[in-house]
Amino acid sequence: xxxxxxxxxxxxxxxxxxxxxxxxxxxxxxxxxxxxxxxxxxxxxxxxxxxxxxxxxxxxxxxxxxxxxxxxxxxxxxxxxxxxxxxxxxxxxxxxxxxxxxxxxxxxxxxxxxxxxxxxxxxxxxxxxxxxxxxxxxxxxxxxxxxxxxxxxxxxxxxxxxxxxxxxxxxxxxxxxxxxxxxxxxxxxxxxxx
Amino acid sequence: xxxxxxxxxxxxxxxxxxxxxxxxxxxxxxxxxxxxxxxxxxxxxxxxxxxxxxxxxxxxxxxxxxxxxxxxxxxxxxxxxxxxxxxxxxxxxxxxxxxxxxxxxxxxxxxxxxxxxxxxxxxxxxxxxxxxxxxxxxxxxxxxxxxxxxxxxxxxxxxxxxxxxxxxxxxxxxxxxxxxxxxxxxxxxxxxxx
Numbered sequence: 001x002x003x004x005x006x007x008x009x010x011x012x013x014x015x016x017x018x019x020x021x022x023x024x025x026x027x028x029x030x031x032x033x034x035x036x037x038x039x040x041x042x043x044x045x046x047x048x049x050x051x052x053x054x055x056x057x058x059x060x061x062x063x064x065x066x067x068x069x070x071x072x073x074x075x076x077x078x079x080x081x082x083x084x085x086x087x088x089x090x091x092x093x094x095x096x097x098x099x100x101x102x103x104x105x106x107x108x109x110x111x112x113x114x115x116x117x118x119x120x121x122x123x124x125x126x127x128x129x130x131x132x133x134x135x136x137x138x139x140x141x142x143x144x145x146x147x148x149x150x151x152x153x154x155x156x157x158x159x160x161x162x163x164x165x166x167x168x169x170x171x172x173x174x175x176x177x178x179x180x181x182x183x184x185x186x187x188x189x190x191x192x193x194x
Numbered sequence: 195x196x197x198x199x200x201x202x203x204x205x206x207x208x209x210x211x212x213x214x215x216x217x218x219x220x221x222x223x224x225x226x227x228x229x230x231x232x233x234x235x236x237x238x239x240x241x242x243x244x245x246x247x248x249x250x251x252x253x254x255x256x257x258x259x260x261x262x263x264x265x266x267x268x269x270x271x272x273x274x275x276x277x278x279x280x281x282x283x284x285x286x287x288x289x290x291x292x293x294x295x296x297x298x299x300x301x302x303x304x305x306x307x308x309x310x311x312x313x314x315x316x317x318x319x320x321x322x323x324x325x326x327x328x329x330x331x332x333x334x335x336x337x338x339x340x341x342x343x344x345x346x347x348x349x350x351x352x353x354x355x356x357x358x359x360x361x362x363x364x365x366x367x368x369x370x371x372x373x374x375x376x377x378x379x380x381x382x383x384x385x386x387x388x
Contacts, residue, residue: 162315
């Protein structure tokens with residue numbers, strides 16, 4: 001390894017350490033509650049380096065909250081169980097090793113930070129609506145996606161952010177069954193009734 | 195009116211002006227985004243008076259976010275439409291003259307402020323669960339209330355806080371019909387299936 005390679009590799013590691021620390025801090029405390037100083041301390045570096053690597057707190061937040069829904073396409077046989085499938089997928093993201101990742105970052109800050117709210121609106125428009133349209137047709141996709149999201153966001157708020165005791169203690173399969181049924185109804189409602 | 199009465203009345207008006215300014219600021223910007231200085235400026239008084247009247251920013255927030263669900267009891271004939279009724283009531287609060295009032299204050303801050311989250315958990319335990327128990331029996335009331343809340347909170351987030359376009363533009367009666375049906379299913383699910 002040349003000196004140049006070693007420098008590049010160290011630089012990559014520093015950037016990665018800042019990114020991980022930022023995502024944890026933003027996820028736990030929201031945009032306003034996470035300072036550049038705290039993020040730098042968690043990453044074991046000088047606060048000036050955070051700015052040198054990412055430009056600004058805003059730019060670091062934008063990167064830490066960059067979010068891909070990544071819903072795999074459903075084949076036609078699964079359509080009748082798409083509601084359950086969507087809820088299971090959602091729980092897997094939140095309860096996976098990354099604990100919601102960028103989605104937690106966004107939801108924690110979206111109510112009090114306009115940049116986070118704008119990003120969630122963008123995810124909704126460019127990822128949620130097209131997924132719902134692929135499942136249930138383009139007609140009424142906006143309304144369906146709106147109804148579905150108004151349940152899923154509240155589920156995430158209740159279980160992971162506010163931690164309402166009965167929602168926290170509900171087994172995942174119970175949530176998949178009940179919330180999945182409500183989502184399925186939203187997918188199946190004829191478009192002339194939306 | 196004696197001098198003493200006049201002083202008391204002026205003092206009441208100042209307190210009220212601070213309270214109204216605080217509620218607006220907290221509702222629009224969340225706990226962290228609303229400073230005592232801004233609240234005082236809106237109320238047209240010196241910041242020191244905010245502390246003299248309320249003790250601290252925390253105490254002022256607690257008072258501005260004090261929340262009563264105030265769901266009138268349903269008679270037995272209405273039970274089959276309780277879901278629609280609950281959603282209508284919820285929309286009336288948010289779209290009424292007080293624009294959600296203390297509830298907006300709470301929801302705006304709950305994701306990034308532990309005191310607001312704790313208050314929402316308390317409202318859930320002391321007001322939502324008993325209302326649901328009165329409608330659908332005590333058995334399974336916790337789970338039912340959890341499922342219902344996980345939809346209603348997300349509806350408020352989508353429509354009033356994040357302002358997702360299709361949820362914002364949905365007419366109230368459409369929301370009452372669709373979300374009301376989902377809530378009704380949660381009320382009607384037999385407790386041995388919860």
